Amino acid sequence: ARLSFDSNGLFETSENGSYTFVNRSFIQLMGASSPEECLNWGWKNFVHHMNKREMIEEWEHCVEDGRDFKMFVKFITPRLEIKCAFVEAFAQKDKNGVLLGYVGCVMEKEPSFCET
Numbered sequence: 175a176r177l178s179f180d181s182n183g184l185f186e187t188s189e190n191g192s193y194t195f196v197n198r199s200f201i202q203l204m205g206a207s208s209p210e211e212c213l214n215w216g217w218k219n220f221v222h223h224m225n226k227r228e229m230i231e232e233w234e235h236c237v238e239d240g241r242d243f244k245m246f247v248k249f250i251t252p253r254l255e256i257k258c259a260f261v262e263a264f265a266q267k268d269k270n271g272v273l274l275g276y277v278g279c280v281m282e283k284e285p286s287f288c289e290t
Contacts, residue, residue, distance in 0.1 A: 184279055193217055200212060
């Protein structure tokens with residue numbers, strides 16, 4: 175059996191944490207109509223207001239420190255659907271430890287994972 179990531183949103187970023195690539199599943203999970211809506215810092219528009227500040231602050235600290243990122247996050251689509259996902263991003267560094275960017279995955283979860 176082959177492992178499939180078709181339903182997981184995948185992304186890549188530059189060294190400053192700006193998204194440079196998102197796959198079709200990422201776009202669908204966010205409810206976006208095009209990749210451009212999610213690239214650069216556009217993904218922030220899909221983070222639910224209840225955890226937006228916490229999520230963005232943690233993302234920025236991870237990028238600043240070159241740390242991996244892991245968090246359950248609520249997203250809200252343009253159709254006002256609330257989705258829960260586990261977001262995990264791995265820091266990619268050169269041989270000298272300089273941050274090159276991130277590769278990450280957004281895995282949709284049951285709403286109970288994001289309940290506070």
